[in-house]
Amino acid sequence: MKKLLAILLAGAMVLSLAACGNQNGTTGEAETKGEAESNTSAAEKTYKEVITLGYDQPATTLDCQVLVNSIQDTLYMLYLNTLVNFNFETKQIEPCLATEWSHNDDSTVWTFKLRNDVTFSNGEPFTADDVVFTVERMAATGVSGAADAKNVEKVVANGDYEVAITLIQANMDLPYRLAMPFWGMLNREALEKDPDNGYKVGTGGWTPVKFEPGTMVEFDKVESSWVWKDVQTPTKKIIEKTMTEESARSIAVQTDEIQFSYSFNFGDINIYDADPNVDYSIISADLIYYLGMSYESEAIGDDVNLRNAIAYAIDPTELMDVGFSGKGEPCKTFWGPNQYGIYTDYEQQLGKNLDLAKEYLAKSNHPDGLTLSLTTVSAFEQMAEVVQAQLAEIGIEIKLNITDAPGLAQTVADKKLDLLLYSKTCGVYGDQFRDILVYGNTANRMKYNNEKVAELLDKALGETDDATRLALYKEVQEITHEEMPCVPLFYGTASGLFRKGLSGVIFQSNTRHNFTYAVCEESK
Amino acid sequence: MNKEYVLEIEDLTVEYVVEGEVTQAVTDLNLKVEAGTTVGLVGETGAGKTTTALAALRLVPDPPGTIRSGRILVCGQDIMKLSQKQLYNVRGQDISMIFQDPMTSLNPVETVGDQITESIMLHEKLKRPQAWEKALEMLELVGIPRTRAMEYPHQFSGGMRQRVVIAIALACNPKMLIADEPTTALDVTIQAQVLDMMKKLRDQFNMGMILITHDLGIVAEICDEVAVMYAGRIVEMGTLDEVFNHTRHPYTEGLFNSLPNIKNREAKLQPIPGLMPDPTDLPVGCAFAPRCRYATEACKAAQPAAHHFSDTHFAACTAYEDPSFRIERSKDRE
Amino acid sequence: MHKYILKRILMLIPVIFGVSLLVFCIMNVASGDVTAVMGAEELDAQQLYELKESLGLNDPLLVRYVKYMWNLITKGDLGTGYISKEPVMSLFLNRFPNTLKLALGSTLVCVILSIPLGIYSAVHHGSIADNVAMVGALLGLSIPNFWLGLVLIVIFALRLGWLPSEGAVGFKSIILPAITIGTGFMASMTRVTRSSMLDVIRSDYLRTARAKGAPERQVIYKHALKNALIPIITSIGETFATALGGAVVTEAVFSWPGVGRLIIDSIRSRDTMVVVGCIIMKTIVISVILLIVDILYAFVDPRIKSHYARARKAKIDE
Structure with missing residues (x-):
């Protein structure tokens, strides 16, 4: 009797495991999809003040010169700016902190003219001296851009808004390298005052206010940043969380606990098709x-x-x-x-x-x-x-x-x-x-x-x-x-699962998506 | 004069059923205890003495035991008909029981004072401080200084633990006490002390008492009446004098014969041959017949009837169909 | 008693030495080192060598170990993580309260479910209910945590929306992970409770209690359970210590920022400093907990308490 009972219960458990393996679709949501859309257009739109992102890899440092990978770069882009940017749509190098640049005949000396209206999050102005400092620091102790820095013979500031970088070996790709997020410009004053935390000070539209390595990073908006001169967003706070378990991360988007999940299981696409609150994007990477x-x-x-x-x-x-x-x-x-x-x-x-x-x-x-x-x-x-x-x-x-x-x-x-x-x-x-x-x-x-x-x-x-x-x-x-x-x-491919109301995110094929201008509508 | 019986057991039959096998522990047992008297319940191990005692408090573990039939009255109440709550009231207050092994009868993680107090608080409407005070009095009554109330059982010797057990049992002045081999596990010298104390308390409280033992010496010390049990039945019962000096049943005779004779050191021991029958397979006739030297075919054919020799004395033995039958022991005495 | 506690705490020292040496060696045996995850793809051989030099990875194992222990003993410093450059102690202390909360929650869930179930099983020994309870407890052990965790998330977070699916903020967030982990320990604790109660249930003093007229409930819970407690307390202590060890899978599913995940991530990236430091800290914490459990025995079982008192009295009398 005992044995029979045990076998029956074990069998029931195995069956339930098998049944749960095929969770396809949700009940009734497909029918309401149309109604939900028409409702939101009539009502007033409210926007989230806090947007939360879920990533699978942990972020372990905020020092852009120490570590480079997808999540690190994505975070650097929020609080740091580089001299130039690469536009993945036009495939062109664009000005960022630098307004124009040129090189000499054998492309060993590169000259950058800088913006004069940029301040760091600590109030210090961004000058050519900061560029010098950044490059020298990378050469001395940096890892992420060490290969580039070792190729620098000298970097010289000509006044406050012009800097010349002399390379040992000629490199036509220098602008592309400097466009990489780990080449974010750091502030000399901030790092000399606080070598253990000064690398968190950047020129970007956001600044890290709370950091639990491997768990989460919290960013507050820097209203005074040059990034917000022409564009404003209602978002006040961006939080990044490490959520290694993919299914849990995707579910968190469905429950609106996070608004963006980096990568998802393509095998579950029909679930997300059926959910009217989420959308996804798959781009070639x-x-x-x-x-x-x-x-x-x-x-x-x-x-x-x-x-x-x-x-x-x-x-x-x-x-x-x-x-x-x-x-x-x-x-x-x-x-x-x-x-x-x-x-x-x-x-x-x-x-x-x-x-x-x-x-x-x-x-x-x-x-x-x-x-x-x-x-x-x-x-x-x-x-x-x-x-x-x-x-x-x-x-x-x-x-x-x-x-x-x-x-x-x-x-x-x-x-x-x-x-x-x-x-x-x-x-x-x-x-x-x-x-x-x-x-x-x-x-x-x-x-x-x-x-x-x-x-x-x-x-x-x-x-x-x-x-x-x-x-x-x-x-x-x-x-x-x-x-x-x-x-x-x-x-x-690079993929993301996110709330339907999320917009303003620039998806890039290098998997480093730009969330600076992210905006998310509240869902009903 | 109407006798006041504190315990009346009528036609009690108790069975144990373990994996289909039925053990007849007690069969058709009748026993009455008056207030103030002590009945000695004598017999070998397995005779059914403890089961009888447990039945009196409805403590027979069920499963596997069941009280198949019988009526048990405690101070006039039919305990088989009581609800659980009423039963809890009866136990410890009207009837108490003390068990054989004082080493294991006490809760090792509670102080002795607490264990007595618990009994008091279960039955009397006293607040804790008053109950505690009463517990201390009980301790002193059994000869333990009240300063030791905060100590734990393992800090006491065997004899003192048994005193604590007695204190717990008597804390609420029960009218009936069943003592199941209370001194078997103790040293002989301590035995005497504990027995003395029990006698004193019995007299003080005018309690009815059943003393279960296999030691005839103790029976002689303290009992007024004796009931001899064999294979679940009472085979002989009477006053102390009647059973000891006018023994009738062959089994009782065998018990006395088994005692070594201090006067005659040379004499050989006379054990009763054979063993008690398998309680799962009791014979139709007299259970003692296979071992009895007086047995006849008639003994094996049917259960012996009870033959009375006086108002208080009877023996269940078929041999007494013949009124002239006498056992050896009687022949010496008469 | 105090001497006993002191002795136990002193015994920690060789334990820490042993554990740290063992972990150091294992991390060394594991192939590869932390530079592989530092994005050093673009470095050439010389730069890679310099990077390892700066992390002290070019020294032989024993040298690194001695340097590490010297640092620990003289400065109480557990070193800094290779990758995060944060002091290991602060990395640990950041996460530890979360692991502690989860361990407490799981143990509580386990206790609340196991003990009544174990008692019921013992009292109704051999019945159908007893068998169902045992199989149920076994189920708790057999069901993988990641499955149970996800199923709970789907039901309570997604479909019903009652509880959060991730994070460690607020009381609600601990419920699902605690249930996930707690049910896993149920099998053991229920069995221990049941067998401990079964041992006690045959005891004579229960018969005495019933003869006193104590209601059955009082007999079981006051008399039997109190005596059955010692093995149960051991089980609770073990469960708590094991839960503290880090429920890595559950932490991953619920994105619970605990020490378990920290250690696993650090092992994956071969960040020896973090791994050794965290394991040393956990060793200390778990040893302290086991010590507390041992001390608790004295309060639960007076026989043990008087063993200490007698020893102390003997000392005084000398």
């Missing part, structure tokens, strides 16, 4: 998913035929389906989707071509196939399994090695890397792939060492003529298309 092949791997080495065999055995759309419910865009070249100089006009296009793959394999050092390890992080485990299945079709057996970011670094250091399934942020400027193509850089885990490519990149960096520059980058891509240090798979 500057993010490339690739399959790297290590040159330090004994089995692979520089066996170009094997590399190409692997490249044409992969079907990226299957990976997109498994990993991202089909959202994404297959790559045509190993380059960023919005990156300066992208070239896709190859004779042999990328994509699954089993015959071609087998042809290459026959010509390689392992015509009868071989066993390789595939390293990736746990988030990509399902996609790795698909790669495993796809490569099995041409006789390559894959052993999976699931790890995390630090573990990956260790695998590389131990020279145990064969294949790597990973992602990389892309930029909009030409030199962005240097970190993965040039030997010695951290992102180049494959240890790809092609002097010609490095030479081309260096040349292009300082090349002032547009056509020549494009040709140089085209040559780089043709080389990588042939040699296959990595198989470019697909470009990712």
Whole structure:
């Protein structure tokens, strides 16, 4: 009797688990969707004073020079301004704290003219001296922009509103780099007075007033900021919260506890379609998913035929389906989707071509196939399994090695890397792939060492003529298309789930969305 | 003169049912206790003495025990018909019980004073300070200095704990006390002290008492009447003099014979052969027959009837169908 | 008694040494280090080396450990997080009250559900209700926290809108996470209560209490339960200490800013300073709690209290 009861109850529990697995749609909300809309247009609109954002990654510092990633950059953009901005729609560099800029003939000396009407949140005026201070601090102790700062020979202020930066190596991409949020301008006075907190003082429209590392950041509006000269918003406070659990975060948008959730599960789209209070946005992102092949791997080495065999055995759309419910865009070249100089006009296009793959394999050092390890992080485990299945079709057996970011670094250091399934942020400027193509850089885990490519990149960096520059980058891509240090798979997406009444948010393909002018209507 | 009975048990039958097996613990038991008298309930372990006592307070654990039939009157009240609340009033106030092992009978985490006070506050409408005072008086009554009221049971010796148990039982002046082997777990010297005290209190309060024991010596000390139990039934009952000096039942005879004779150190011990029958499988006839040296076929055929030898003395033995039947012991005495 | 407490507190010292050394070694064995998450993708080998140098990561393990312990002993300083650059102590103290609140809430939920259930089961030992209760308690243990947490959120936050789904502000926010965690501990506490009560329920002094005329309720709750308390108190102490250990999954689901998540995030990013510091602090807190539980025994069971008193008296008489 006891046993029977226990079995029955266990069975009931299993059934209820299975039932809850398919939560599709909500009851009755689809019908009321139309009514809700007509009501709001008639009534007076009220706006939220506090907008809350939910992100999956924790924000652990407010010092823009220490750490760079998606959430950090997004926050920096609220309280800091850079010299210039990149407009993701027009794909042009725009003035921000700098009004105009120019460079000398060999693009080693860059001169910026600055706005004269900007103050920091502590009341101090923004001057060229602050630019000098920011660059020198980055060179001394910074991490996020260290690569740029180390290339600076000297930075000199000419008066209060002009500054000249002299580079060691010519760099046409300098404005693009300076547009990155971690190059926000800091205030010398604030940091000299309070080295432990002074980096929170910026010129932006918001200022951090409460910070719990890893949990939340709270921003209050800085009414005196130059940002509000021509545009005003009713929002008074912006709060960012770390909510690692995706389902809980999405539910929080539905309950109006937060107004924006960074990323959501595409498999649940029909739920959000049915909810009249929420909306979502999926945009293509500057993010490339690739399959790297290590040159330090004994089995692979520089066996170009094997590399190409692997490249044409992969079907990226299957990976997109498994990993991202089909959202994404297959790559045509190993380059960023919005990156300066992208070239896709190859004779042999990328994509699954089993015959071609087998042809290459026959010509390689392992015509009868071989066993390789595939390293990736746990988030990509399902996609790795698909790669495993796809490569099995041409006789390559894959052993999976699931790890995390630090573990990956260790695998590389131990020279145990064969294949790597990973992602990389892309930029909009030409030199962005240097970190993965040039030997010695951290992102180049494959240890790809092609002097010609490095030479081309260096040349292009300082090349002032547009056509020549494009040709140089085209040559780089043709080389990588042939040699296959990595198989470019697909470009990712950036997504957000938010309240219908949210507006004023600038969604950017680099996943750093601009919330400065965010406004949210109260929902009924 | 109408005798005032503080406890009347009529035709009591108690069974235990464990996993389908039925144990006949007590069968057709009749017992009456007058105010001021002490009845000794004697028998081997498993005879049903404790069950009888528990039944008198309706404390037979149910399950697995059930009182199949019988009427029990405590101070004239039929306790089988009382509600729970009324029953709580009767217990501790009209009838009290003290148990065998003083080591485990007291709550280890309460002071002795509290345990007595609890009894008082359950039955008398006193405020706590007054109840406490009364508890202290009870302590002194049983010979424990009142300064020790705040101490815990583990700080007392066995004999003193039993005194506390008695204090708790008598705190509300019950008319009837059942003492289930109160001195069995104590040293012999302490036994005497406790018995003395019980006698004194019995007289002081004019209580009726049932003293359950397997020690005939104690029975001789303190009891007015004796009832001998075997396999759930009373086989012989009478006054102390009648049962001790004019023993009738073969089992009672066997009990006396089992006692070592201090005068004759050479004599061999005379145990009763065999064991008590399995209480789940009692025979149709006399339960003692298999071990009885006087047994006949008639004994095994049916339950022996009670044969009276006086107003107060009877024995349930088929042999007495023959009026001339005498057991060995009687032959010596008469 | 005081000497006993002092002795227990002094015993903490070797425990802290042992724990910190163990954690240090484990973090070292784990592959990779914190630079991998600092966005050092764009650094070259030389810059990476300099970064590690500045964090002290190039020193051998033992050197780092000794430096760390020296810092801790002489200045009481738990170091600063590699990534956040905040002092570990303040990172911990920021989060600890939240974890404490949640642990208290969960333990309370567990106690409120388990003890009456355990008592009922013991009193009705062997009945159908007893079996259902035991299976129910087992359910609480078997149901994964993330599932239960999300289901509670969907019902109470989304559909009914009664309770918040995230955050740690206000009394309402603690209810759902406390229930999620508390039910997980129910199985153990209910069983302990039940078996402890079963042991006690056969006791003779309960019979004495009934013979006194005490109502059954008083017999169970005053006499039986009070004696059954010692193992139950141990169970409550263990539950509380375990809950303090950090219910990481529940904290993630409810975005509860507790120490558990801090430690997991720090492990993921190999921020050894934070991990070791937090674990040392937790060791101290949990040891203190267990000490308090031990001291509580003396108040619940007078036999233990007089054991101390006797020892003290013996000392005085010497």
